[in-house]
Amino acid sequence: MAVTRAAQAEKTRQAVLDTARRLFLEHGFDATSLQLIADTMGVTKANVYYYFRTKIAILEALLAPTVEALAERLDAAERITDRDERVEHLITTWVDQVVTAYRTLAPMSRHDPIVRRHEKISRALAELSERGLRLMFGSDPTVSQQAAYWLISDLGVVNRRLDTLSDDDLRTTLVELCRRVIRGA
Amino acid sequence: MAVTRAAQAEKTRQAVLDTARRLFLEHGFDATSLQLIADTMGVTKANVYYYFRTKIAILEALLAPTVEALAERLDAAERITDRDERVEHLITTWVDQVVTAYRTLAPMSRHDPIVRRHEKISRALAELSERGLRLMFGSDPTVSQQAAYWLISDLGVVNRRLDTLSDDDLRTTLVELCRRVIRGA
DNA sequence: GTCTATATTGGGATAGAC
DNA sequence: GTCTATCCCAATATAGAC
Numbered sequence A, B: 001m002a003v004t005r006a007a008q009a010e011k012t013r014q015a016v017l018d019t020a021r022r023l024f025l026e027h028g029f030d031a032t033s034l035q036l037i038a039d040t041m042g043v044t045k046a047n048v049y050y051y052f053r054t055k056i057a058i059l060e061a062l063l064a065p066t067v068e069a070l071a072e073r074l075d076a077a078e079r080i081t082d083r084d085e086r087v088e089h090l091i092t093t094w095v096d097q098v099v100t101a102y103r104t105l106a107p108m109s110r111h112d113p114i115v116r117r118h119e120k121i122s123r124a125l126a127e128l129s130e131r132g133l134r135l136m137f138g139s140d141p142t143v144s145q146q147a148a149y150w151l152i153s154d155l156g157v158v159n160r161r162l163d164t165l166s167d168d169d170l171r172t173t174l175v176e177l178c179r180r181v182i183r184g185a
Numbered sequence C: 001g002t003c004t005a006t007a008t009t010g011g012g013a014t015a016g017a018c
Numbered sequence D: 001g002t003c004t005a006t007c008c009c010a011a012t013a014t015a016g017a018c
Helices: A004-027 A034-041 A045-051 A055-078 A083-103 A113-117 A119-137 A143-152 A156-161 A167-183 B005-027 B034-041 B045-051 B055-078 B083-103 B113-117 B119-137 B143-152 B156-161 B167-183
Strands: none
Touching (some): A004 A055, A004 B113, B005 B034, B005 B045, B055 B083, B156 B167
16 A cells, blocks of 8 residues: 555556547547546546646557557568568568557547647658558559558458457458458559 | 529538538548638638538538449449449449549548447448448358458548549559459458 | 627636645 | 646537628
8 A cells, every 4th residue: 555646646547548548439539528538537637637738648648659569560570581571570460450459549540630630640650651661562662562552551440340250360361361462462 | 793692602502511521631520610611711600500500511411422422333233233243343433432532521431530420421331331242242241251342441541642643543553453352352 | 691799618728725 | 646616718509780
């Protein structure tokens, strides 16, 4: 019982993040008020503000790990010299990330209008996407290759639709789909 | 002059729709205020309200033709008995619809959070999507077929990325991509 | 058909008590 | 660390003059 204050702080802070993530995904960022977040958690608005100075700061805190994970994926892929192997790595790790997307903001991160409006976030995501494209197809991808890549980059939508599948079956299905799209381009 | 009130009415009403469409696409529905729409058009909020009783009514008016066009596409496809021919028809008309998406709400219609929250709209789109799936793959599609279909249903994202292409090149690229995804499933 | 003016609600955000 | 109370502003929507 000695650490109460700091422990309580961490717990509440995490609760804000978890609640906000759920609500952002369900209603969208703009339609999720701090009042709603606070009510859902069972605390007051002021308490939420104690942990995050603005609403957008909550989103940034949520998105940071996702962006970081994306960057690490690409770093790892960059270290693979064999082309086929690298593509395979990119595909499987990408599918992994998408499959576990419930626990991240991935499905919303591209589609919620806030992302387009938030320069810092949108630029970060755009840069990572471009980097992934180059790692897949080299510095001068054909139009067909670009199309294939951008199509796959939106796998989150498929994920949502196949939510009755087990994680393993979903993974297998998506990997095969990606392989077909990418390898044929 | 001979500019009747009715003509003026039609003109202003259309201006509201055009302006709203542009702004909804750019900022998202929730972040687009009637004030912004009115200011952009150079009229007052009250004038906008003269034509649409609520903000959501503007969205509904915008979405109606898109939904209608989608339904007609499926009706036409239903009349084609040959399986391969029907799939080909679905693909090409779908690509057509996506390519001309600037003039519709297609790119936003799936992704803006308002769609998920608006029951009438979301149900209509969901029903049409399911119908398309059946027309493509019959009444009992495999998981792989479903995945392929849902992936393709989100073609709007690819469209946005390839905006430097001519319409014809874009069309060709997308049709080939769709064929590969669908036929291989 | 378009305007000015206003009602009303809810949003993000802060001050200060406990 | 959490609360109550409040500020300020922007949003949707309406009333009534021209």
